Amino acid sequence: MIRIDPRSAVVFAAALASSLACAGALRWMDGAGEAQAASLVASAPSVARSADGHYWAEAIVDGRPMRMLVDTGASVVTLSRADAERAGVSVGARDFTRTLNTASGPVKAAPVVLPSLAVAGVRLTAVDALVVDADMPASLLGMSYLGRLSGFEARPEGLTFKG
Numbered sequence: 775m776i777r778i779d780p781r782s783a784v785v786f787a788a789a790l791a792s793s794l795a796c797a798g799a800l801r802w803m804d805g806a807g808e809a810q811a812a813s814l815v816a817s818a819p820s821v822a823r824s825a826d827g828h829y830w831a832e833a834i835v836d837g838r839p840m841r842m843l844v845d846t847g848a849s850v851v852t853l854s855r856a857d858a859e860r861a862g863v864s865v866g867a868r869d870f871t872r873t874l875n876t877a878s879g880p881v882k883a884a885p886v887v888l889p890s891l892a893v894a895g896v897r898l899t900a901v902d903a904l905v906v907d908a909d910m911p912a913s914l915l916g917m918s919y920l921g922r923l924s925g926f927e928a929r930p931e932g933l934t935f936k937g
Contacts, residue, residue, distance in 0.1 A: 821894055822932040829933050831915050834892040835861040840913060842893075844933060848916030851891065851903040852883075857913045858905040863888065865905050872904065882907040891919055896937035898922055 821831045821844060829844035835853075838861045842851075858865060869884035883904040891901045893915065902918040920926060925936040 820932045820934045823930065829928075830912075831893045833915060834890075834897075836863075836889045836891075838862060842915040843912040844920070845914040845916055846920060848914040850918040851888065851901055851916045852910070852914040853886075853903055853905050854910040854913055855905055855907055858886070861888075863903075863905060869905075870907050874904070874906065878908075893919070894935050896923060896935045 821829050824830050831842045831844050833840045833842045835857075840857055840861060853861065853863065855865070863886055865884040865886065869886075870882040872883045872885060874881045874883050883906050886903050886905055888901040888903050890897055890899050891903075892898070898919060901922075923935055923937060927934045927936075
């Protein structure tokens with residue numbers, strides 16, 4: 775024979791009612807929460823993943839368009855000399871005061887500050903960069919830009935930037 779204490783029955787009933795109320799609230803919020811999260815993700819700036827597996831950003835450097843490879847391993851935004859000239863960044867021979875050690879060997883670089891750099895709607899001003907005195911397959915969107923964002927997230931379909 776099972777004995778049920780009246781106080782235990784009341785505690786059990788209260789716990790059951792509380793659990794059912796929480797489950798109902800979660801189920802009610804589930805649809806609205808998903809819709810809200812989807813709208814936030816859809817409105818967030820992003821950079822699509824290319825067929826080659828890299829993230830290519832269509833950047834605006836001081837009002838001029840430029841395609842850049844997103845490179846979290848690059849400490850600084852790095853422009854080829856040709857891209858720098860297209861963006862209106864002028865450097866002279868005496869400006870190449872730094873030496874970078876790359877996989878291809880040492881390369882001279884000129885430190886510059888870009889007046890503005892925008893990617894996927896996130897515009898930053900006074901971005902540190904280097905102009906490299908060598909041929910590069912692409913300019914690099916490095917951490918001197920990415921590190922100033924409030925965050926970014928990599929997903930299979932692309933990067934989401936948070937300004």
